[in-house]
Amino acid sequence: MLETNGNEVHSLNFSGHEGAPFQTNFGIEQFAEDSVQYLQQVQLKQVDIFGYSMGGYVAIWIAKKYPDRVGKIITLGTKFDWSIESASKEVKKLNAEKILEKIPAFARILEHRHAPNDWKILLQRTADMMLALGKNPLITKEVLQTIRHQTMICLGDQDDMADRSYSEQVADFLPNGKFCLLDNTPHPIEKVDLKKLSTVADKFRDPNFRH
Numbered sequence: 001m002l003e004t005n006g007n008e009v010h011s012l013n014f015s016g017h018e019g020a021p022f023q024t025n026f027g028i029e030q031f032a033e034d035s036v037q038y039l040q041q042v043q044l045k046q047v048d049i050f051g052y053s054m055g056g057y058v059a060i061w062i063a064k065k066y067p068d069r070v071g072k073i074i075t076l077g078t079k080f081d082w083s084i085e086s087a088s089k090e091v092k093k094l095n096a097e098k099i100l101e102k103i104p105a106f107a108r109i110l111e112h113r114h115a116p117n118d119w120k121i122l123l124q125r126t127a128d129m130m131l132a133l134g135k136n137p138l139i140t141k142e143v144l145q146t147i148r149h150q151t152m153i154c155l156g157d158q159d160d161m162a163d164r165s166y167s168e169q170v171a172d173f174l175p176n177g178k179f180c181l182l183d184n185t186p187h188p189i190e191k192v193d194l195k196k197l198s199t200v201a202d203k204f205r206d207p208n209f210r211h
Contacts, residue, residue, distance in 0.1 A: 012038045016122050018114055027129045028138055031058045036066055048072040048205055052189050053079070060139050063147050073151040074201055077159050077187050080139060081166040087134025090161070091127045096120040144173035151177045152204045156185025156192065
């Protein structure tokens with residue numbers, strides 16, 4: 001936990017990520033449970049949630065399953081348009097042997113970041129999760145239409161993973177959704193201008209924000 005702009009900011013690792021032990025289940029539903037268990041652990045009843053990439057998908061699912069736990073939601077670079085075709089495309093990027101061969105420096109980062117877990121196993125389980133989402137997406141138009149929380153769907157204009165037109169549709173499906181395009185912003189969080197993102201988030205979280 002840290003403080004920024006007078007607010008408490010908490011972060012957590014999902015099962016199997018950054019050293020957190022794997023659970024029997026691995027996927028969006030388990031990650032949502034990880035999040036709620038963390039809220040119980042630190043005795044937080046309701047929080048605003050920022051979810052990056054897959055974390056945004058988890059945030060929406062938490063709002064579906066545990067609506068009273070969630071205040072406002074901000075997502076960034078979240079892929080919502082899961083299908084068998086799109087999942088297969090993303091899975092190709094998770095080939096551990098190709099990563100070792102072509103970008104060994106990134107392989108070392110993954111190894112260090114997720115130790116003591118085996119990063120290759122994490123990639124495989126993530127690939128399996130993506131394929132499962134492709135066959136049976138959890139977040140559909142019908143689900144989105146039940147989410148009453150104020151939600152901002154953010155996307156970088158250089159994002160090569162999440163689809164802009166579909167992200168805009170997601171914001172439209174949400175009863176209180178808003179879409180925000182960040183200029184000069186690619187998908188990797190390491191390359192996101194955090195000051196720019198923070199300005200957008202602070203404005204959205206302001207009680208006087210007009211939807």
